[in-house]
Amino acid sequence: MASEGKNLIGVDIGSSAIKVCEIKEGRRGVRTITRFGYHPLPAETIVDGHIINSSAVVEGLEKLFAGSKRRNVALRASGHSVIIKKISMPLMTAAELSEQINWEAEQHIPFDLDEVHVDYEVLHERADHGQMDVLLVAAKKEEITDLTNLAMEARLRPMVVDLDAFTIQNVFEAGYGGATQDETTVLVHCGASTTTVNILADATTAFTRDIANGGNSITEEIQRQLGIGRDEAESYKCGGEGRGIVPREVPEIVNQAVEQLAGEIQRSLDFYLATSGDRELSRICLSGGTANIQSLLDILQERAQVPVEALDPTRVADVDEKAVAELQGRASQAVVSIGLALRKERERN
Ligand SMILES: Nc1ncnc2c1ncn2[C@@H]1O[C@H](COP(=O)(O)OP(=O)(O)OP(=O)(O)O)[C@@H](O)[C@H]1O
Numbered sequence: 001m002a003s004e005g006k007n008l009i010g011v012d013i014g015s016s017a018i019k020v021c022e023i024k025e026g027r028r029g030v031r032t033i034t035r036f037g038y039h040p041l042p043a044e045t046i047v048d049g050h051i052i053n054s055s056a057v058v059e060g061l062e063k064l065f066a067g068s069k070r071r072n073v074a075l076r077a078s079g080h081s082v083i084i085k086k087i088s089m090p091l092m093t094a095a096e097l098s099e100q101i102n103w104e105a106e107q108h109i110p111f112d113l114d115e116v117h118v119d120y121e122v123l124h125e126r127a128d129h130g131q132m133d134v135l136l137v138a139a140k141k142e143e144i145t146d147l148t149n150l151a152m153e154a155r156l157r158p159m160v161v162d163l164d165a166f167t168i169q170n171v172f173e174a175g176y177g178g179a180t181q182d183e184t185t186v187l188v189h190c191g192a193s194t195t196t197v198n199i200l201a202d203a204t205t206a207f208t209r210d211i212a213n214g215g216n217s218i219t220e221e222i223q224r225q226l227g228i229g230r231d232e233a234e235s236y237k238c239g240g241e242g243r244g245i246v247p248r249e250v251p252e253i254v255n256q257a258v259e260q261l262a263g264e265i266q267r268s269l270d271f272y273l274a275t276s277g278d279r280e281l282s283r284i285c286l287s288g289g290t291a292n293i294q295s296l297l298d299i300l301q302e303r304a305q306v307p308v309e310a311l312d313p314t315r316v317a318d319v320d321e322k323a324v325a326e327l328q329g330r331a332s333q334a335v336v337s338i339g340l341a342l343r344k345e346r347e348r349n
C-alpha cells in the first residue's frame with residue numbers, strides 16, 4: 001500500500017481502556033513513537049462490543065487529547081460490528097470483480113447490503129484452478145457511524161476505521177518483515193473481553209476468528225473463588241501492586257482460567273489445521289494485555305507444540321524517551337494503537 005502524508009493518531013477504544021499512540025515519520029521513512037496515552041474505562045462502559053456509557057469514552061478521549069492540536073485519527077472498530085470471510089471466486093479482472101463483489105457479498109453476508117460497507121482484497125490467484133481467494137469485509141454502517149460520531153463528539157476527525165486483526169498484522173509486517181512464503185504465523189491478540197486469532201499463511205490472512213473470552217474471565221474467576229471485588233481481583237491478577245501480599249491461591253486460579261482460554265485458542269488452531277490443508281504452524285505471536293501473563297504463553301506453547309513469543313510492537317519504530325516511560329509495562333496493550341498510528345492521512349490502495 002503506497003501512502004503519503006502525516007501519520008494518523010491511533011485510537012484504540014478497548015473495553016478496559018483507551019489507548020492512543022502517535023508516530024512521527026521522518027523523510028527517510030524513519031519512524032519514532034512520540035507518545036502513548038492510556039486511560040482506563042470504568043466497568044460496563046463497553047459490553048459485548050457495544051459502547052453503553054458513551055460519556056465515559058468521550059471524557060477519556062478529551063483527557064487524552066487535551067492540548068493536542070492534531071486531531072486526525074485512525075479508530076479501531078469492534079469485531080462485533082464487522083464480518084470477515086474468505087471466499088473463493090472464479091478468476092476475473094479487477095473491473096469485473098468490482099462489479100461482481102456485491103452479488104457475492106449478498107450470498108455470504110447475513111445482512112441487507114444497504115446496512116453494510118463492503119470492502120475486499122484479492123489474497124491469492126490460483127490460476128491452475130481458474131479460481132482466486134478473496135477476503136470479504138462487511139462492516140455494519142450504523143455501528144461504524146456510532147463510533148465515528150462518538151470520536152467527533154470529543155472533537156476528533158476520524159479518517160480511517162480498522163480492525164484488531166489487521167492492525168496487528170500491520171505491526172507484524174512493519175516490525176518483523178511479515179510472514180515469509182513457507183511460514184504459518186499465528187497472531188493471537190488477547191484483550192479484556194475478546195481474543196482475536198489471525199493466521200497468516202503464504203504471507204496472507206488464511207483464517208481469522210474472534211473468541212469471546214479474555215482477561216476478564218481470569219479476573220472473574222479470582223473474584224468468584226476468593227469472594228472479593230473486581231478491583232481487588234484485577235490487582236491481584238496483575239501482581240498485587242498497592243494491595244499488599246497476593247493471596248497464595250491466586251497463581252493457581254489464574255492458571256485454571258488460563259488453561260480454559262488456551263483451550264479455546266487451541267480449538268481455533270485445530271480447526272484451521274483440519275480444514276486448510278496446512279500441516280503445521282511455525283510460531284505464535286501473542287499480544288494484548290493478557291499476553292502479560294507468562295503462563296498463557298507457556299500453556300499455549302505446551303498445547304500447540306509451537307514456539308510462542310510476545311509480539312514486540314516497538315520493533316516498528318524508534319521510541320523517544322517520553323514514550324519509553326509511557327509504554328512501560330504496557331507494550332502488549334499498545335499493539336493495536338501502534339498499528340493504527342502506522343496509517344497515513346492519505347492512502348492509495
Ligand atoms: N500485567 C498484567 N498481568 C495480567 N493481566 C494484565 C496485565 N496488564 C493488563 N492485563 C489485562 O489485560 C486486559 C486488558 O488488555 P487490553 O488493553 O489489550 O484490552 P482491551 O483492548 O481493553 O479489551 P478488548 O479489546 O477485549 O475490548 C485486562 O483484562 C487486564 O487485566
Ligand SMILES: [Mg+2]
Pocket residue numbers: 013014015191192336
Ligand atoms: Mg483491545
